[in-house]
Amino acid sequence: MAETKAPDSTRRSERSRRAIYDAALALVAEVGYAKTTIEGIAARAGVGKQTIYRWWPSKAAVLLEAFLDLGRQANEALGGDADSEIPDTGDLEADLKFVLRATVDEMTDPKFEAPSRALAAEGVVNPELGARFVEQLLEPQLQLYAKRLAAAQEAGQVRAGIDLRIALELFTGPLAHRWLLRTQPLSHAYADRLVEYALYGLAPR
Amino acid sequence: MAETKAPDSTRRSERSRRAIYDAALALVAEVGYAKTTIEGIAARAGVGKQTIYRWWPSKAAVLLEAFLDLGRQANEALGGDADSEIPDTGDLEADLKFVLRATVDEMTDPKFEAPSRALAAEGVVNPELGARFVEQLLEPQLQLYAKRLAAAQEAGQVRAGIDLRIALELFTGPLAHRWLLRTQPLSHAYADRLVEYALYGLAPR
Amino acid sequence: MAETKAPDSTRRSERSRRAIYDAALALVAEVGYAKTTIEGIAARAGVGKQTIYRWWPSKAAVLLEAFLDLGRQANEALGGDADSEIPDTGDLEADLKFVLRATVDEMTDPKFEAPSRALAAEGVVNPELGARFVEQLLEPQLQLYAKRLAAAQEAGQVRAGIDLRIALELFTGPLAHRWLLRTQPLSHAYADRLVEYALYGLAPR
Amino acid sequence: MAETKAPDSTRRSERSRRAIYDAALALVAEVGYAKTTIEGIAARAGVGKQTIYRWWPSKAAVLLEAFLDLGRQANEALGGDADSEIPDTGDLEADLKFVLRATVDEMTDPKFEAPSRALAAEGVVNPELGARFVEQLLEPQLQLYAKRLAAAQEAGQVRAGIDLRIALELFTGPLAHRWLLRTQPLSHAYADRLVEYALYGLAPR
């Protein structure tokens, strides 16, 4: 019985893992996700194909982990616990505009764009991967909004009874939509407008 | 210059085109987009591969046209100009709830789900295809919102000065986001809540 | 009943036929037989593919006719009935050397080499075509030898009782063999040696 | 320079090689060379196409090796060094008749005929392949004649000064010619006649 073979992760080569992350991200950035192949990643990483197949079930999974790792590294580089909070200056509108502008900037950063688009697209079509994408990348971000809005609600700046989950989507949904499908350009001005319109709908009457 | 030979579309086989549309949609529904191959479509349609390559540049392009054609046919079957308007009963909130609920239903319809997810995902990653997807499928829908909101604005139900393009995204953005990435389930109740929150933000003060 | 359709040869376009011959020979000379395609011949001749398929059963058949035509033309250009005889000066050895040397020259002529190699090769593998090749191209040549040898036999220069069919092959067989398979270089000296050795075997004892 | 990656032949699958030889020979025998495809060989051998393309440059090359291997096997089965000599009974004429008759038999054996015709034809048109065909299949046979004739020459049965290379072609050339182009039927009687006529030409005067 039992699994066909569980590799012993204590003996795993850290060196290879890093090389694979780097190769995957580099290739996605250079040639796009569709033209990135496992064989290509292996070759670029100087690694046997089997080493990839041993530890990941799919190309998308490799990229997801590589991307998470990228975020983790960026985070550590930035002092440790950066971006883990939406500021609370008391001025909800200003705080939301600040963070939405930052999101716009990130979505526009070419370094992040290629892999995150690829992952999002894969997630659209592959529920498994989509779930992990949401859970590990998206949801943590959204929880920050939830937290800030909860504080605002407590402070009476957001109507009581408002479902905060839905509320936060008023900000992030339109932004994501524009980004994913490029229906319209993203800009700080757009972010501001979005906050204004949406926030007004949540304000106490 | 130097086009690589444009085929003569007046001599195109209508029979083959139809068969290809049908095969493409059937296969995407049955085995999913990723496992749908051009070879498979050709075989199922009883058509040479070359006939596909002659008229379409990619699998995604075939599916997009097939899907557009499906919509067209559904439209014609429904009397000609169905669904081409958002009702205007004077009650903006009710009208929007009605149409958003219908959208939820469509997004949930398994017949539409597989191909439209596939197209959306492809569009996320392939700007060319994305542009056509937006232009030919998405934008026409969005324009209906724009029109209804314009009427409402004229009637004083929406604040003057509101950018209607952004306004309509308050409704469609969150919905699309939930659908694409399955962050949360779609339901009529959700649609209603969305309309309520967003609309309040647009209302005159 | 009846053939699937017999084209009316009285209405056949002479213009097209010539153009097809020219194109076929030119292409075989330029890119070789294997890479010569019916489509290519048609395009080069400015002719529809069907015009070829209507009148010839295969690429090899086209080339065979084209080649025969080439010979016919060369013949006419040379005054009408050239090369249709082996000279009879009374000196059998000299006469045979003369004609074998001429054959060596022809086999070496690049204009004739490509198509005749192609036809021979095709004939090796395709009995139908081979039979026509032999009958229409090769045999007439061989008959000239038969005739000359018959005269020699009558004149007592060749042993009585010798089977002339076999005798002539002593000259042409080795030559053809060297040419076809390039086992050894062809030269006038070789032709001379061949005549000497073989003729001696046929001489009266 | 710049080899496009040479595969590591020490890791080559013997199993696959054999299967490919068998499939190639079987297909050529069954459907003929022209209708034998690499795809077909691969399928029949239960082998990926790439495995063929990795080790051979062309269909003809596969067949040539398969055929050589067939000869090698036949040889081993027959005790090791069979057929590697022309007998030397002292009677040159009898010895040559014996071996020429055997050659006629082989050329008529349907098992050998299809592939060797195919190879010969390919060699006629493709100098590369032709050279290998001659070098590896034909020339070793011809050397046997050269050796026997040299012995005869030493024994005074063949005129001194005779070029043995040309001499041997008096026997093999006509035979090959008849076989390749089917100008006339092959038979033991023909072989005998050939030996008689040619040998007489080589005899001391």
Add this chain to the structure above:
DNA sequence: TAATAAGCGAGACGGTACGTCGAGTCTTCAT
């Protein structure tokens, strides 16, 4: 301290699909 077993780089293997080419058939339009 040796042996022994895992992960590893490498890459051959059986496959599937790719996108292209040409075969041979069929249809349209012009002469």
Add this chain to the structure above:
DNA sequence: ATGAAGACTCGACGTACCGTCTCGCTTATTA
């Protein structure tokens, strides 16, 4: 009714990757 043009179905081409499978070769415990 022939011919030029070219779209059609079909089948094979040669290539690229897939995911699996040996091969030695480190390396890192375990006997």
